[in-house]
Every structure is written in C-alpha cells, then in structure tokens.
Amino acid sequence: MQIIIYLTYLIASVLFIFGIKRLGSPKTARSGNMLSSLGMFLAIVITLFDQHILTYEYIIIGIVVGSAIGATMALKVQMTGMPQMVGLLNGFGGGASALVALSEYYKEDSSDIAILVTLVLSILIGAVTFTGSFIAFGKLQGFVTGKVVKYPLQNPINVLLLLVVIVAGVLFVIDPSRVDMLLGILVISLVLGVLLVLPIGGADMPVAISLLNSYSGLAASMTGFVLQNNMLIIAGALVGASGIILTIIMCKGMNRSLMNVVLGGWENAGQETSSGGTAPQGDVKSVDAEEAAMIFDSAQNVVIIPGYGMAVAQAQHAVRDLANILEKKGINVRFAIHPVAGRMPGHMNVLLAEAQVPYDKLFALEDINDDFNNVDVAFIVGANDVVNPAARNDQSSPIYGMPILNADYAKTVIINKRSLNVGYAGIQNELFFYPNTLMYFGDAKEAINKLVNELKEL
C-alpha cells in the first residue's frame, strides 16, 4: 500500500507542475487550476489509506469545518477584496505547516539533526507567515493602519529576536527534550511576523503579500523535510519560487530593493499630506463631464490607466461602460496596467475581468509604453505615482528611476481623481500641472457614469 501511496504522491506532484504550466495562458488557466486541484484531491484521498491513520472522527470534523469556512470565504469575497483573501489564505497555509511540524515533534522522539533543524525552520517560517498574513489582512481591510509604521529600534529588535530564535534553535537541536526552547521559538516567531509586516505601508502590500506567499510555500517544503515527503517538498518549492518571482517583479516595478520595502520604504510614504518642498506648482485646468465627453468623442486612440482608486471606488463596471461606448463610436480603447497598480500583483486585471473587459485589451507597461505618442487621450482613473513623470526627470524625487506609464506623452491626459492630494509616495504629481493635462474631479464611479451619459447624448 505504501508504494501505491508514494506513486500517487508522484502523480499529484506532476499534476501540480502541469497545473502551474497551464496558468501560462488565460485560455488554459482554468483547466490548469482544475488539474492542480485534482492532484490535491488524489493526495488527500490516498493519504487516508495510510497505515498510520486509524481513526477518522477528527479527520471528518477537520475537513467539514475547514471546507465550510474555506468555501464560504471563497464564494462570498468580492473581487475588490481579493488581496485580503489571498493574505488570509497564505496565513492559514503557513499556520498549518507550523502546527504539523509541532505535532510531529510531540508524536515521535527524534534525535535526527536534519529533522530537528527543518522542524525549527518549519515552525519559524510558518508562524511568521501566520501572524504576518493576518497583519497584512488587517492593513488591507482597514483594521490595522495602512500607513508606514515605524517604531523605535525597529531593526535592532528584529535582528535580536531572530538571533534569539537561532540560539534557541541550536539548543533545541542539541537537546530535543527542551520543549521550552521549541515553544519559545514558536512565540517569538509569531511576534516577529507582526513586527515584520507592521512597518510595510499599504501600497507596498503587493510586495508583502508576494513574500508571504513564498514563505507559505517554504514552510510546506520544510514540513516535507520533517515528514520526509517528496511531494510536500516539491509543492512547497513551486510555491516558494512563485512568491519570490512575484516579489522581484513587484520590487522592480517600484525600482526599489526588497530591503527598502520591508524596512518601511520612502520617507514620506503613506502620509496623507504633502511634505511641500519641491512640490511642483502651477495652473491646474479642470474639465466637467460635458467637455471631457467631447474630447473623448473626437479621439481615435484612447488608453485607460486604472489604479487603486478604481478599486476603492468600485468603478470597474463604470470603466467598462466607458470603454464600450467609446468602442461603439469606433474609437480604439486599450488599458495600460502598471505592475504595482493596486494592492496585489494582477489586482487591476482581475477587477477588469470581473467587469468583462476582454483580457486582450489589457497591456503591460513594456507592451504599451512606446505607443503613448500615438495616443489621443490617456485617461487615468485613480492612479498617481505610477504616472508621475518625476520618476523620469527629477533625480531628487524619491520615486526617481521607477518605471512609469508614459501617459504624459499622450496628446491629452485626463485625470479622474477626487482631489489634488499626493499619492502613496507622499509627493506631488507634476503631471497634474502639465499643459496637456486636464483634471476631471469626482468619485470615479459617479464621474465616469456621468461621462458615459454625456457620451451617449453626443
């Protein structure tokens, strides 16, 4: 039987790999996810035949309770709440890995160094993922401040805690009967998770969530070492790699190092008010719905640039209506998506997909940036720092060097925003004052609906 179990684990591992491979294109992605879930199903069912499983009461309770909670969350969550959802799921995965490792310790006396070391690592990574993800969830949901939180001796405290974990880990590996050491590691790791994510500001959440995603995979891999189970190691490593790649993409999207993001980032990041200083000044021209509609009506080439503001205002359906009516008038409409727009990788794409915008209208930064010279109207909805030309021209700007969408190269730039407030980076956007820029003030959903109505009348 054990041989059949291991062979089934191999099949499951292969299905995970195929599943992720099929995520390479939107056409095959759904079937890929199904293959991957089939792999998971096979792995779970065959494990139930393991000779070590003798009672099923707790298994049934666990699976029923977990499925009910998981399914409710998955079916109820709104698309705008997806970053929170993924954050929570990361946390549960990491927590489960840490608990399995701890349970394994109580189950069997082991003096095997490799098992003890990976047990400590599994608990450390899993517990950090657990509390870190809940803080990330709180920040996205608004329970915990989305601002950058800096506390005194931030780095020394974290380094010290990590050192304590290492020392306790060594003592535990030398003498595995020291359960106090293991529980100490667990508690400190839980605290570390809170302290590490707390300083990270709201708009840096794409990085935090990607990193926690990677941790949840690594924790599963470490548990795989403890259980000497190749399937866990493979599945965990795939997820670990995925999270790291996304983390790197997000950091590149902001031209920042991982350390800079993790330690709290820009000096004024996440502040509500402008620091003044080099804030560009000048005349701001604003338009109302009627004028904006006429500009759109005479355009041939329109690019819409959505940002987090679109998600907050739940304006994705209004944006879709705008795109539809423009297309009906024979205008070419495309969407330009900055890699860090929103609160998690791909956030804007999911929202627009929900609003039934075809994915072939969505263009990544590198695919559309050279074309902005030919664009008549660049329409910016709730995005700010990712279109700030200071990133290109102003070496003293904190965002200098960050890749931006070249919206300013368009003949006319229309910016829908509620006010002239600064973006996440805490700096004024000089694009607002450009001669070819028009501000169209108002809540995104309301303002765009008005615009659509005006366009209908033209």
Next chain:
Amino acid sequence: MEVIDLIMLIYVFVLAIFVGFELITKVPPTLHTPLMSGSNAISGITIVGALLSAGMEEFTISTILGLVALIFATINVVGGYLVTDRMLKMFKKK
C-alpha cells in the same frame, strides 16, 4: 534519516525550485492574482501531514495540533482552489 536520504530530499527541493522558476516566469502579468491564489492552494499540501496527525489511534496533544492544522490547511486548499476558479472563469477574450 541517513545522510544520503537527506541529500536526496535536498536534490528534490533544489530541482523543484528550478522547475518553479521556469514555469512561473512564463505566467503573464494578467494572471498574477490567480497564480498567487492557485499556488497558495498548492501550499495547502501540508494537509497531508495534518491528516496523519489528526488520524492517530490514541488522542494526544499531537492529535489536537493535527486537528487545528487540518482545519487551517483545508481552508487554504478549498478556499484557494475555489476562489482561483471564480477568478479564472471571468477571464475572457473578446
């Protein structure tokens, strides 16, 4: 664990990371959110360990930890796959 066994596990770990890098760099940005939730569901594979702990014959502290782990991992697996499917259903070409 014999040293050779450990080395074999490390082989698997390192090779799987390379496979992961190769696969994931090919995923287009438009699918990054489903990639994250879908891969997240895969990390719920730790459910296998939770089952082994929760299904032991005698009731011990291990069983309790296993049961909690099982609930967490099931939320991760079921929630992750379902929400990913919900998202992927929406991605349509014109």
